Amino acid sequence: MRNVWVVTTNTFREAVRDRVLYNLVFFALLMMGAAILVGQISIGIEESVIVSLGLSAISVIGIFIAVFIGVGLVSKEMEKRTLYALLAKPVQRWEFLLGKFGGLVMTLTVNTTAMAVGLYVALWTVKHPLEHSDWYLLVAVYLILLKLALIVALAMLFSCFTTPFLAILFTLGLYVAGLFAEDLRTMQAISLTPETMKLFRGISYLLPNFENFNVMGVVAHGRSVPATLVWQDTSYAILYAAIVLAGAAMIFSRRNLK
Amino acid sequence: MPNAAIEIQNLSKDYPFGFLHLRKRRSLENLTMQVQAGDVFGFLGPNGAGKSTTIKLLMRLIFPTSGTARILGKPIEDVSMHQDIGYLPEQPYFYDYLTAAELLNYFARFHGLRESDRRARVERMLKKVGLDTAKKIQLRKYSKGMLQRAGLAQAILHDPQVVVLDEPMSGLDPLGRREVRDIILELKKEGRTVLFSTHILSDAEMLCDRVGVIVGGKLRGVGTPGEMVGIQTQGMEILFELDGSAKKPALLEKATKTGERYRVQLPEAELYNALDQLKEAGARILSVAQIKPTLEEFFMNLVDADRAQANAVEVSGR
Numbered sequence: 001m002r003n004v005w006v007v008t009t010n011t012f013r014e015a016v017r018d019r020v021l022y023n024l025v026f027f028a029l030l031m032m033g034a035a036i037l038v039g040q041i042s043i044g045i046e047e048s049v050i051v052s053l054g055l056s057a058i059s060v061i062g063i064f065i066a067v068f069i070g071v072g073l074v075s076k077e078m079e080k081r082t083l084y085a086l087l088a089k090p091v092q093r094w095e096f097l098l099g100k101f102g103g104l105v106m107t108l109t110v111n112t113t114a115m116a117v118g119l120y121v122a123l124w125t126v127k128h129p130l131e132h133s134d135w136y137l138l139v140a141v142y143l144i145l146l147k148l149a150l151i152v153a154l155a156m157l158f159s160c161f162t163t164p165f166l167a168i169l170f171t172l173g174l175y176v177a178g179l180f181a182e183d184l185r186t187m188q189a190i191s192l193t194p195e196t197m198k199l200f201r202g203i204s205y206l207l208p209n210f211e212n213f214n215v216m217g218v219v220a221h222g223r224s225v226p227a228t229l230v231w232q233d234t235s236y237a238i239l240y241a242a243i244v245l246a247g248a249a250m251i252f253s254r255r256n257l258k
Numbered sequence: 259m260p261n262a263a264i265e266i267q268n269l270s271k272d273y274p275f276g277f278l279h280l281r282k283r284r285s286l287e288n289l290t291m292q293v294q295a296g297d298v299f300g301f302l303g304p305n306g307a308g309k310s311t312t313i314k315l316l317m318r319l320i321f322p323t324s325g326t327a328r329i330l331g332k333p334i335e336d337v338s339m340h341q342d343i344g345y346l347p348e349q350p351y352f353y354d355y356l357t358a359a360e361l362l363n364y365f366a367r368f369h370g371l372r373e374s375d376r377r378a379r380v381e382r383m384l385k386k387v388g389l390d391t392a393k394k395i396q397l398r399k400y401s402k403g404m405l406q407r408a409g410l411a412q413a414i415l416h417d418p419q420v421v422v423l424d425e426p427m428s429g430l431d432p433l434g435r436r437e438v439r440d441i442i443l444e445l446k447k448e449g450r451t452v453l454f455s456t457h458i459l460s461d462a463e464m465l466c467d468r469v470g471v472i473v474g475g476k477l478r479g480v481g482t483p484g485e486m487v488g489i490q491t492q493g494m495e496i497l498f499e500l501d502g503s504a505k506k507p508a509l510l511e512k513a514t515k516t517g518e519r520y521r522v523q524l525p526e527a528e529l530y531n532a533l534d535q536l537k538e539a540g541a542r543i544l545s546v547a548q549i550k551p552t553l554e555e556f557f558m559n560l561v562d563a564d565r566a567q568a569n570a571v572e573v574s575g576r
Binding site: 003010013084087090256 | 314317318319320321337338339340341343344345346347349350351352353355356364365367368369370409412413422
């Protein structure tokens with residue numbers, strides 16, 4: 001695992017030096033603006049507006065980074081041929097892949113944590129002291145992070161066998177489809193035959209269920225998130241990402257470089 | 259007999275092309291050769307001949323269609339083999355957000371070197387390739403030649419037994435080329451095996467124990483530079499001076515004059531007759547030498563012959 005860690009730390013360093021974390025400035029400005037504006041226009045619901053806005057921004061910015069940088073993790077290395085010298089070291093291709101994944105997840109963790117701190121600061125400006133229920137926000141942030149890790153894995157899988165542009169399209173497409181996985185499973189359309197229903201249900205189980213990770217509505221109203229859901233989501237994300245990364249490693253280990 | 263550091267057996271590589279990738283173009287055909295331990299081996303060939311393909315196959319960057327290869331007795335699929343191998347890619351490009359020192363330190367970590375050892379080696383290598391004054395500059399600000407030096411430093415950082423260099427002189431000024439030549443000679447002196455590809459033939463002639471010439475994906479010859487070019491002489495050349503008052507020998511018609519000196523080229527069988535003529539005329543003979551084809555001429559003959567042959571080899575899907 002030493003090699004994986006070496007690649008992970010270097011990928012994190014790359015993200016920092018390529019100014020990926022500059023998005024935090026945008027987030028900080030958004031939160032400051034929201035805190036000032038919300039205090040003036042929404043009476044009584046400032047907290048839920050700030051929480052919803054903050055969590056949405058954390059999610060959208062995270063998805064943007066996970067997809068665009070996730071796709072570039074492998075494809076950029078192949079295109080620029082920075083990978084050549086590295087693969088001539090005693091490094092397995094799967095170690096490289098896992099290290100790149102770890103590096104971006106580490107970047108997203110730092111980014112998301114910083115945004116969560118910003119969200120709490122904004123929340124504190126509209127109401128202080130903070131209440132016990134406000135700490136449920138951390139659970140929502142954690143689930144967003146799991147979702148982002150899963151998106152990174154998918155972006156890497158696609159970038160292992162197709163062009164960066166198509167990999168971005170496939171990842172975003174699968175993300176949107178994954179938001180509706182639950183609906184596909186429970187769909188009771190009159191016009192559909194039982195066979196088609198079975199097919200849809202089968203597809204719904206294969207799709208990554210991203211709606212599982214969305215507890216924004218719950219925490220925005222100060223309600224707690226069941227512990228079982230957190231454990232289930234954690235296990236689901238780990239298992240799903242592991243399968244996706246194993247697939248990516250299998251493809252990448254047979255790939256001829258340019 | 260010395261051990262082979264690199265053994266290649268019937269290595270072939272086809273690249274798919276066309277819309278559905280159903281057609282295949284053969285880029286390397288049944289390459290079989292050996293590089294002996296401790297040798298400097300030059301891999302010569304024009305662009306697209308298959309040099310880089312061979313090196314990439316050895317470095318597992320691409321996978322063979324058929325055939326096998328072993329380095330230091332281990333199959334190329336064995337990743338642990340890379341502990342003892344250094345590789346400089348063609349036109350190397352590295353993480354441009356790193357400094358040269360950070361890059362070398364990063365690569366050294368894969369070899370399990372301890373931090374203090376890593377630091378000392380990095381310093382030593384940067385000095386060796388002349389980058390010690392630029393070690394804190396990010397690679398994005400490096401020139402092509404400086405990147406080449408950084409690439410060379412990472413290739414030899416971990417004291418590998420086998421060093422594979424893909425066009426190591428490319429992009430270097432005459433001073434840089436001489437430094438690379440010195441490093442290659444130093445590696446040889448240390449008993450390491452060096453395989454390098456080049457199309458700068460004078461470098462190959464100067465550095466290599468043996469060379470292999472590859473054209474159109476096929477190996478056309480392996481041997482010492484002398485063996486490759488010195489199979490037969492192309493005649494004799496006499497350099498002489500002639501006093502203005504002396505009797506003009508008949509062979510003067512064939513000679514070319516440069517300053518006060520005459521140069522004449524003639525078949526080997528006519529040498530003694532010519533020397534007698536010159537002696538009679540009272541000429542001062544400065545040198546008598548065999549005319550041998552240079553490696554460049556040998557190389558160009560092979561390339562011309564290949565171009566005259568069939569077009570690119572296409573193995574299927576025509």
